[in-house]
Amino acid sequence: MSLSGTLVKKITVLSDGDVFHDIFRNRPHQISEMSPDKIKSVNLHNGDWGTLGSVMVSDFYHDGKAKVIKEEVVAIDEEKKLVSTKVIGGDILDTFKSFLITIQVETKGDENSVTWTFTYEKLNEKVEDPNSLMDLVVNITKDMEKHQLAN
Template structure:
């Protein structure tokens, strides 16, 4: 059994792709949009939306409050992509490494949000992070609903 893995999912959204990309480049507004899922997003180092910045999250996953501290590894405004590497928090109890990549493809009236999770489990008993991916898809839909209502 392999300890490294990659999960990819795509969700079509009708809201503006630039707005969605900006939401994850500067995620400090997400807790206002998804208060049942995200309790806080704080900047620890750097500036919002810049490589090397460190962000901490308090979120609810599987009914439990959890934390994650991430460093922004890459931002590509042209390709509408942001890469986060988890450096502390609950995910580090199960995974040796964990990377989130969110990418938006503009396709006219609709856009495609692609989430990619790249991870290495601490051992073979650790499950693949499918419930984390489910969480991200639901959060994506919540953000879309928020933008469509504006």
């Protein structure tokens, strides 16, 4: 059994893909307003929103428990509408040695999608793949879509 893995999920969205990218890059603190039952808060810990090296701390709910994640923005590609963060603290590192989250938005006319990619290394073979965490971010994406379509 491999300790390293990649998990990818692409979600088609009916709302404006450019808005998704802008939120993920520049306004992640507003996600808690769109998905309050899943994200309690996203706070800037260091740096400026939307810049490489900035660090944010999020309080969220996963598997019925309150959890924390601390992330550093390690890649931004405006052309590809991509943002990558490296988990540098919080509950995820209780079971994973490393965890990289990449969010890429594709916009092709009226067809938009959000692709989440988790690249990770487990601490040991007993750790399950982060499928429930992927389900969480998919549901947050759907909440964001509903919020955009309602406004």
